[in-house]
Amino acid sequence: MQKLNSSDEISVLEHDLDELKKSNRFEDDYNNTATILRTRLERHLKERELRKSLRSYNEGVHSNGGMESNIVDNQVITSETDNLPTEEELANGVRINKIVSNECEIQDKRPSKHRLLVVANRLPVSAVRKGEACWQLEVSVGGLVSALLGITEFETRWIGWAGVNVPDEIGQKSLIESLAKKRCVPVFLDEDLVHLYYNGYCNNILWPLFHYLGLPQEDWLATICNFQSQFDAYKKANQMFADVVEEHYQEGDVVWCHDYHLMFVPKCLKEKNPNMKVGWFLHTPFPSSEIHRIMPSRSELLTAILAADLVGFHTYDYARHFVSACTRILGLEGTPVGVEDQGRLTRVAAFPIGIDSDRFVRAIELPQVKNHIKEFEGRFGSQKVMLGVDRLDMIKGIPQKLLAFEKFLEENPNWHDKVVLLQIAVPTRTDVPEYQKLTCQVHEIVGRINGRFGTLTSVPIHHLDRSLDFHALCALYAITDVALVTSLRDGMNLVSYEFVACQASKKGVLVLSEFAGAAQSLGAGALLVNPWYVTEVASSIAYALNMSSDEREKRHHHNYMHVTTHTSQEWAETFVSELNDTVVEAQLRTKQIPPQLQTEHAVDRYRCSNNRLIILGFNATLTGPVNADGRVDQFKEMELNLHPELEESLKKLCDDPRSTVAIVSGSPRNVLDKNFEDYKIWLAAEHGVFLRTANKKWIQNFTDNIHLDWIECVKHVFEYFTERTPRSYYELRETSIVWNYKYSDFEFGRLQAKDMLQHLWTGPISNASVEVVQGGRSVEVRATGVSKGVSISGILGQVIHDKDMKAPIDYVLCVGHFLPKSLLDVTPTHSSLGSPTNEFSPNHSEERTKSGDLSVITSDSDDNCSCSMNSSTTINASNNCSSVLDLQGDNYFSCAVGRKRSTARYLLNSSADVVALLRKLAD
Numbered sequence: 001m002q003k004l005n006s007s008d009e010i011s012v013l014e015h016d017l018d019e020l021k022k023s024n025r026f027e028d029d030y031n032n033t034a035t036i037l038r039t040r041l042e043r044h045l046k047e048r049e050l051r052k053s054l055r056s057y058n059e060g061v062h063s064n065g066g067m068e069s070n071i072v073d074n075q076v077i078t079s080e081t082d083n084l085p086t087e088e089e090l091a092n093g094v095r096i097n098k099i100v101s102n103e104c105e106i107q108d109k110r111p112s113k114h115r116l117l118v119v120a121n122r123l124p125v126s127a128v129r130k131g132e133a134c135w136q137l138e139v140s141v142g143g144l145v146s147a148l149l150g151i152t153e154f155e156t157r158w159i160g161w162a163g164v165n166v167p168d169e170i171g172q173k174s175l176i177e178s179l180a181k182k183r184c185v186p187v188f189l190d191e192d193l194v195h196l197y198y199n200g201y202c203n204n205i206l207w208p209l210f211h212y213l214g215l216p217q218e219d220w221l222a223t224i225c226n227f228q229s230q231f232d233a234y235k236k237a238n239q240m241f242a243d244v245v246e247e248h249y250q251e252g253d254v255v256w257c258h259d260y261h262l263m264f265v266p267k268c269l270k271e272k273n274p275n276m277k278v279g280w281f282l283h284t285p286f287p288s289s290e291i292h293r294i295m296p297s298r299s300e301l302l303t304a305i306l307a308a309d310l311v312g313f314h315t316y317d318y319a320r321h322f323v324s325a326c327t328r329i330l331g332l333e334g335t336p337v338g339v340e341d342q343g344r345l346t347r348v349a350a351f352p353i354g355i356d357s358d359r360f361v362r363a364i365e366l367p368q369v370k371n372h373i374k375e376f377e378g379r380f381g382s383q384k385v386m387l388g389v390d391r392l393d394m395i396k397g398i399p400q401k402l403l404a405f406e407k408f409l410e411e412n413p414n415w416h417d418k419v420v421l422l423q424i425a426v427p428t429r430t431d432v433p434e435y436q437k438l439t440c441q442v443h444e445i446v447g448r449i450n451g452r453f454g455t456l457t458s459v460p461i462h463h464l465d466r467s468l469d470f471h472a473l474c475a476l477y478a479i480t481d482v483a484l485v486t487s488l489r490d491g492m493n494l495v496s497y498e499f500v501a502c503q504a505s506k507k508g509v510l511v512l513s514e515f516a517g518a519a520q521s522l523g524a525g526a527l528l529v530n531p532w533y534v535t536e537v538a539s540s541i542a543y544a545l546n547m548s549s550d551e552r553e554k555r556h557h558h559n560y561m562h563v564t565t566h567t568s569q570e571w572a573e574t575f576v577s578e579l580n581d582t583v584v585e586a587q588l589r590t591k592q593i594p595p596q597l598q599t600e601h602a603v604d605r606y607r608c609s610n611n612r613l614i615i616l617g618f619n620a621t622l623t624g625p626v627n628a629d630g631r632v633d634q635f636k637e638m639e640l641n642l643h644p645e646l647e648e649s650l651k652k653l654c655d656d657p658r659s660t661v662a663i664v665s666g667s668p669r670n671v672l673d674k675n676f677e678d679y680k681i682w683l684a685a686e687h688g689v690f691l692r693t694a695n696k697k698w699i700q701n702f703t704d705n706i707h708l709d710w711i712e713c714v715k716h717v718f719e720y721f722t723e724r725t726p727r728s729y730y731e732l733r734e735t736s737i738v739w740n741y742k743y744s745d746f747e748f749g750r751l752q753a754k755d756m757l758q759h760l761w762t763g764p765i766s767n768a769s770v771e772v773v774q775g776g777r778s779v780e781v782r783a784t785g786v787s788k789g790v791s792i793s794g795i796l797g798q799v800i801h802d803k804d805m806k807a808p809i810d811y812v813l814c815v816g817h818f819l820p821k822s823l824l825d826v827t828p829t830h831s832s833l834g835s836p837t838n839e840f841s842p843n844h845s846e847e848r849t850k851s852g853d854l855s856v857i858t859s860d861s862d863d864n865c866s867c868s869m870n871s872s873t874t875i876n877a878s879n880n881c882s883s884v885l886d887l888q889g890d891n892y893f894s895c896a897v898g899r900k901r902s903t904a905r906y907l908l909n910s911s912a913d914v915v916a917l918l919r920k921l922a923d
């Protein structure tokens with residue numbers, strides 16, 4: 001790490017950091033090797049190092065005599081909202097770290113930073129109306145606010161709900177002005193909307209489900225019936241947040257959306273401005289896909305989140321669950337770095353939050369806190385203090401905690417009167433019936449235990465239904481012997497972090513639920529418990545109270561190191577830096593995605609041409625939509641039918657003497673016959689093994705090469721796997737066999753496919769002359785050398801021969817999944833169709849490995865053409881192709897349909913686009 005000893009060096013470091021960030025930004029000239037040499041990890045490490053140096057320099061400045069630290073915290077007492085820099089400070093173009101004391105004011109001027117728009121349901125301040133145009137702002141209590149208040153690296157603006165209904169214009173105007181001084185922008189939600197969106201969908205549905213509590217049992221019929229209206233309100237509210245973001249967005253801003261309240265915001269933002277850098281972070285757990293799929297809106301929610309560039313979670317488990325939900329529910333591809341959809345990657349990663357630990361460490365030294373400490377020590381004397389600080393929420397496991405404490409008292413009479421449990425239960429979501437019920441339940445249990453174990457002069461549980469101010473809270477943390485966190489599920493749980501930060505001198509014990517995200521970071525020093533198992537929690541309490549000072553110290557040290565290094569500042573910086581990087585990578589990827597086909601251009605060229613060749617795929621290119629309502633219907637999908645809206649235009653095209661139309665498909669002859677009975681069209685079935693000419697006669701290609709003695713063997717294997725893989729099926733064709741697991745659980749299907757390949761590789765057909773093509777969700781075995789590329793060539797030869805074609809083909813349109821680039825590769829050198837020397841250059845998306853005669857091709861296309869071949873063709877054509885084909889680049893249109901990873905020149909989104917294109921050509 002660089003050593004800093006002069007104040008000028010800070011600007012050097014900041015300059016370095018800015019340069020590094022700039023070098024991450026790839027403009028048009030990204031081919032400049034100097035910029036792409038750095039890998040993502042390299043860039044992150046470098047940036048991290050620079051940030052650390054900056055921070056340690058800052059610490060050096062601020063620790064001078066320790067004076068300023070006290071002063072900062074003095075200020076906190078007067079008003080927590082003063083922590084937020086004002087609008088004027090930002091308008092000056094400088095970030096001013098203002099440190100106010102009774103005697104002096106120090107201003108630390110630095111160049112302005114990147115703007116960060118933090119979008120969260122709740123602003124860091126709640127507004128309380130004091131008059132028609134007069135507002136009082138109070139800091140909101142909660143983990144999210146605590147964490148984000150610690151961020152100082154960015155020029156942050158908050159956009160969110162102020163927690164109050166403001167129906168009148170005067171009120172809204174004055175509140176906007178008040179909040180602007182704190183760099184906050186309100187989103188005005190009316191009472192009805194808040195009721196449906198916040199109390200309803202967010203807190204009654206998403207919150208319990210994400211915390212594995214199931215849907216609320218209280219009035220569950222109403223919950224189910226109200227679902228749709230609540231979900232609609234949720235989407236409406238999210239759109240309102242997005243609208244405010246757009247209003248305040250400036251180019252280059254980073255937009256960071258937070259939490260389960262705002263899952264639709266990334267989608268709303270990207271729809272309007274695809275270039276906006278959008279991150280989304282979830283503060284709660286993301287549940288297993290089995291829970292997520294209960295939600296009627298499961299797919300819409302996932303898709304909306306995936307619009308973000310970066311999606312963050314507290315732990316790897318939550319990230320894994322999210323990716324798995326996307327693969328299982330949306331059928332997308334999960335990769336080690338995120339979720340991929342048609343070549344677009346949404347990066348998914350874990351970013352464990354932290355706290356502003358310095359603030360707590362320093363607070364312990366403040367006179368106000370010391371006074372509180374003295375007061376509490378006097379009050380509890382020699383009694384051991386156990387502490388619980390939670391919002392009064394079902395997820396916090398307060399009843400379970402109380403029952404465990406009761407059990408402990410039952411089993412340890414020697415501790416009666418010697419230990420006291422202080423439970424701070426901050427009221428939350430008090431409008432929601434489940435929360436009201438919980439309050440009564442907790443009061444009842446506290447009353448019972450106090451009645452049972454209390455004496456005339458003392459009670460074992462001090463329960464408070466209220467929040468504490470920052471100093472009282474720090475003092476409580478500091479005097480505590482054992483902190484008890486028994487969350488049934490908790491995204492992270494910052495209380496456990498704050499407790500550790502305040503325990504530098506006492507070195508108390510943290511008893512921590514294994515279901516809190518914090519268990520993954522503080523698990524080394526804490527005593528981990530299963531909160532449902534009250535006997536275990538009770539014995540952990542006993543163990544904690546009796547723990548030797550040596551063990552306490554060691555455990556505390558572990559956690560203290562973690563809490564003071566993994567701070568909220570570090571968390572935010574890492575997230576934003578990763579977001580910037582993700583956008584850079586996405587830009588690189590986008591450059592590899594072919595552009596959309598400009599239909600007008602293709603039609604214009606068609607009009608000017610006289611001898612056209614149109615080659616079309618069938619499955620998923622010309623087949624009709626069968627799942628209009630968004631649901632996959634395996635039964636209907638498996639039956640391949642021509643898109644009903646295509647019939648007329650396709651017929652017209654086929655009847656035009658200047659056009660030759662061919663279908664090239666993996667499907668068997670009978671399927672193509674059924675669909676194209678009445679068309680003057682060329683058909684290539686089973687990847688071109690069979691060719692039907694325009695006069696409807698089938699001829700067989702590759703006759704010399706095809707040996708089918710392996711088919712029975714492979715069929716046995718496929719049968720075996722079909723029986724063991726629900727919803728998979730296999731198709732036996734005349735010359736190939738395909739096992740398809742498109743409708744099965746994706747991960748299971750993939751494992752089964754792997755197993756199957758292993759078996760095929762080493763098993764009875766290992767020496768057969770076959771190719772095994774591994775598709776996205778299929779495995780196909782066919783004779784070596786059979787490929788669509790070859791069949792295209794064969795068709796071409798036959799067409800030229802049959803039509804006695806003398807004029808050059810001056811227009812080629814290829815639409816489908818057979819990577820028609822190979823046509824271009826072959827045509828210029830395709831000297832004689834009569835000779836069996838068709839050599840196709842290898843297709844880029846296929847990886848080929850060979851063992852004996854068995855080759856395995858992995859392909860990202862289900863309907864891909866195989867590439868190299870040495871077979872002879874039975875088609876004889878006397879014409880010399882080079883004189884017939886006059887392909888100019890501009891007349892060649894190859895289009896992939898519904899996928900972005902392709903070597904085709906252009907993209908079409910779906911078979912509906914194909915319909916539209918062919919219609920225009922026909923017209």
Ligand SMILES: O=P(O)(O)OC[C@H]1O[C@H](O[C@H]2O[C@H](CO)[C@@H](O)[C@H](O)[C@H]2O)[C@H](O)[C@@H](O)[C@@H]1O
Pocket residue numbers: 122141142143144145147259283284353428429490491492493494
């Ligand atoms: O504002 P409320 O609806 O009353 O709720 C308060 C906050 O609760 C949740 O906090 C979560 O965020 C913490 C920080 O990441 C994390 O430690 C904790 O485990 C979570 O429960 C909620 O996610 C926030 O949106 C609320 O503001």
Ligand SMILES: O=c1ccn([C@@H]2O[C@H](COP(=O)(O)OP(=O)(O)O)[C@@H](O)[C@H]2O)c(=O)[nH]1
Pocket residue numbers: 141142143144146389390391424426466467468469473492493494495496498
């Ligand atoms: O009286 C209180 C009790 C709690 N908190 C704060 O509320 C946050 C609780 O965050 P946590 O992550 O533990 O849980 P959440 O409430 O967000 O689910 C912590 O920062 C506490 O300091 C507070 O300011 N006053």
